[in-house]
Amino acid sequence: MRTYLVYTMAALAEIAGCFSAWAYFRRGASAFWLVPGTASLLLFTFLLARIESAAGRTFAAYGGVYIAASLVWLWSVEGIRPDRWDLIGAVICLAGASIILLGPRPA
Secondary structure (H helix, E strand, C coil): CHHHHHHHHHHHHHHHHHHHHHHHHHHCCCHHHHHHHHHHHHHHHHHHCCCCCCHHHHHHHHHHHHHHHHHHHHHHCCCCCCCHHHHHHHHHHHHHHHHHHHCCCCC
């Protein structure tokens, strides 16, 4: 369960960091938006490095969590409610991430 929490925190940090750059480049926000965005991206890398698994497996499983967290961001920050296809896709991605994380591995 700790792993899912770290993944969720990492996803929110990554999305926030990327959103700050997006706001600067696409919405004309102040360059000061890049300061907390950079800090947020550094936090993301720190958190993802805390996962106890091979890097490739960590990144693969993280992808599913990132997709679900992006839809939460879409709704909570951008005010756009995900539709049923978004939700079905997120469930499939989270199932895949769980298989990668929880699958039996040789000792």
